[in-house]
Amino acid sequence: MKRNHVKKAFAVAVGCLLLTVSGYAQDLEKGEVEGTGQVGIVMGTGTHASFGGSAGKAVTDNVFVLGEIGYVPMGGASFSGTTPGGGISLDAGGRLWTFMAGAQYQFGQRGYLVPYAGAGLGFVRASGNFSSSVGGSTTNIDFSNTDFYASFVGGARYYVKDNWGLKPEFTIFAGSDTFFRFAVGVFYQFGR
16 A cells, blocks of 8 residues: 555656756755745545645755754544533644754755755654543543654755746655655745
């Protein structure tokens, strides 16, 4: 089942890269600062939406260091009704937060794109809640778990103008429960 998700994510990534056929291909230069906001999908923990942001600085013309935070709403469910003994209700929900720091290596201009690959280290925090009310008796359970993860990313910067553009990327989060993210971000570079 997970292999099918990887094939789908790879096909989507290739499709997005093929759509980016014109623009300004620029190299990120030492000292420039970049901020990115992104949306995407996460697979491997079910399929869910993903939201995130990152900021970093080019320490050389090819090496970019960054910090990233991501949010994945895992969904939830609720139920309510009545029984001969009284009312009943159940509510549950969960979420993932990713906190990563890492570096990317920019390979240089390739036609209209500037591809990159990178790696990072950080933490993934899973949390959720469950509450039930049966016949006037209420139970609330909150849980959370934080694990160490490594991330491996590949993508490309596509410049729409000199200092901003689109950034499709595919990330593998390797840890206690490995999962994948395909996202498209909008980046802006300062200092250009």
